[in-house]
Amino acid sequence: MSPEDPEETLPLLRPPDSSVPRGRRVFLAAFAAALGPLSFGYALGYSSPAIPSLQRTAPPALRLGDDAASWFGAIVTLGAAAGGVLGGWLVDRAGRKLSLLLCTVPFVTGFAVITAARNVWMLLGGRVLTGLACGVASLVAPVYISEIAYPAVRGLLGSCVQLMVVTGILLAYVAGWVLEWRWLAVLGCVPPTLMLLLMCFMPETPRFLLTQHQHQEAMAALRFLWGSEEGWEEPPVGAEHQGFQLAMLRRPGVYKPLIIGISLMAFQQLSGVNAIMFYAKTIFEEAKFKDSSLASVTVGIIQVLFTAVAALIMDRAGRRLLLALSGVVMVFSMSAFGTYFKLTQSGPSNSSLVSLLVPISTEPVDVHVGLAWLAVGSMCLFIAGFAVGWGPIPWLLMSEIFPLHVKGVATGVCVLTNWFMAFLVTKAFSSVMEILKPYGAFWLTAAFCILSVLFTLTFVPETKGRTLEQITAYFEGR
Numbered sequence: 001m002s003p004e005d006p007e008e009t010l011p012l013l014r015p016p017d018s019s020v021p022r023g024r025r026v027f028l029a030a031f032a033a034a035l036g037p038l039s040f041g042y043a044l045g046y047s048s049p050a051i052p053s054l055q056r057t058a059p060p061a062l063r064l065g066d067d068a069a070s071w072f073g074a075i076v077t078l079g080a081a082a083g084g085v086l087g088g089w090l091v092d093r094a095g096r097k098l099s100l101l102l103c104t105v106p107f108v109t110g111f112a113v114i115t116a117a118r119n120v121w122m123l124l125g126g127r128v129l130t131g132l133a134c135g136v137a138s139l140v141a142p143v144y145i146s147e148i149a150y151p152a153v154r155g156l157l158g159s160c161v162q163l164m165v166v167t168g169i170l171l172a173y174v175a176g177w178v179l180e181w182r183w184l185a186v187l188g189c190v191p192p193t194l195m196l197l198l199m200c201f202m203p204e205t206p207r208f209l210l211t212q213h214q215h216q217e218a219m220a221a222l223r224f225l226w227g228s229e230e231g232w233e234e235p236p237v238g239a240e241h242q243g244f245q246l247a248m249l250r251r252p253g254v255y256k257p258l259i260i261g262i263s264l265m266a267f268q269q270l271s272g273v274n275a276i277m278f279y280a281k282t283i284f285e286e287a288k289f290k291d292s293s294l295a296s297v298t299v300g301i302i303q304v305l306f307t308a309v310a311a312l313i314m315d316r317a318g319r320r321l322l323l324a325l326s327g328v329v330m331v332f333s334m335s336a337f338g339t340y341f342k343l344t345q346s347g348p349s350n351s352s353l354v355s356l357l358v359p360i361s362t363e364p365v366d367v368h369v370g371l372a373w374l375a376v377g378s379m380c381l382f383i384a385g386f387a388v389g390w391g392p393i394p395w396l397l398m399s400e401i402f403p404l405h406v407k408g409v410a411t412g413v414c415v416l417t418n419w420f421m422a423f424l425v426t427k428a429f430s431s432v433m434e435i436l437k438p439y440g441a442f443w444l445t446a447a448f449c450i451l452s453v454l455f456t457l458t459f460v461p462e463t464k465g466r467t468l469e470q471i472t473a474y475f476e477g478r
Helices: 023-058 067-092 097-117 120-148 152-174 181-188 192-197 206-213 215-226 247-251 252-270 273-286 294-317 319-344 365-387 392-402 404-459 468-475
Strands: none
Touching: 023 067, 023 120, 023 152, 023 181, 023 206, 023 215, 067 097, 067 404, 097 120, 097 181, 097 192, 097 319, 120 152, 120 392, 120 404, 152 181, 152 247, 152 294, 152 392, 181 192, 181 294, 192 392, 206 215, 206 392, 206 404, 252 273, 252 294, 252 392, 252 404, 252 468, 273 319, 273 404, 294 319, 294 365, 294 392, 319 392, 319 404, 392 404
């Protein structure tokens, strides 16, 4: 393969001039696919309202102890890690559309098992199934959307994946105010069922169809999504589509994006977002909020608003700028959060839940409440910063940077990394806090955020406005 070979430099789907079709059905197809991430977000958020309900009102055989509750919340990440591997296999063999259709089965089955649960093991089994579906959806939906979108809106539509995830989480939090755990599980069946119905009427991605040598079907998909195939050049015969082989890792067009993709997923989880979520209710209680469950909804609203902002500006500001800005905001907010824990700690075994000892103060509680508001502000700033960059962009870049012939395997490795790191960080964070104290643990996450900024500025390329084939050519040095 040489730079002079015209078959290697032509994009699969490239207009001959700067004009880009503006079909509206591409937005409908993106919405249908994004119902997968909505289901994925709801499954993640489900445990927050369901665990108190199971501990409070469930029959004795279903009542969760502390250890079972911990597994009920965390086991979904293990299922999702397996789903990432399965999704990487499915997306190249069954196709993007069929993979999305298939992932509705474990979503609905998992929530149905939870609804019909008669013991704790059925609850955990249902969570594993929904986790498996989360893993598949988190891989396939970004790939499907990136391959149907034209460059001018790929950032917008790709960011809607994370927007739908946080919307699903918020939906679970809000529904938890009025529904108990069984009816919450019934509600969880609605988004994947709607996705199943809508995706039946959506086409497979043109790029995947071309790799299968289905030219007429690809052109029909183009007409459906973009309004017309007029002006599009014939793709090269035998467009690069071959099975993944380990020898391919020697090629810069494969190993460079793979290193970037894995690193982005690892940094996303090392940013401390799960720790912030874990402490949200406690921090709001310290700030004297009457209803601490308001914390979850407040966090969810901030996530949705700022992820929406990121989606709207993604194709103008670019990925690198938003990642760097997001990382800087997270550094300052995590540093302030660690400072809050340092100031409120008065003993070797105490955490944020102790009063600040100020001998000359006649109202120490007021001082403590003021510090709690520092924590609330830091937490909200962190969530906003994360939502603008490190929340949506790693998933968006994962769907953009890999060449077609390794996309399934490469995205599978990235998703596996993300979910494994999520499980590892969630389970290990309490131990890290015991060793380093709470303030040390949060300052450590601030250090990881600094590294993420440096990594972004050094290694992450800008992909806005480029076709997927131009991105591939960039990594291959063409």
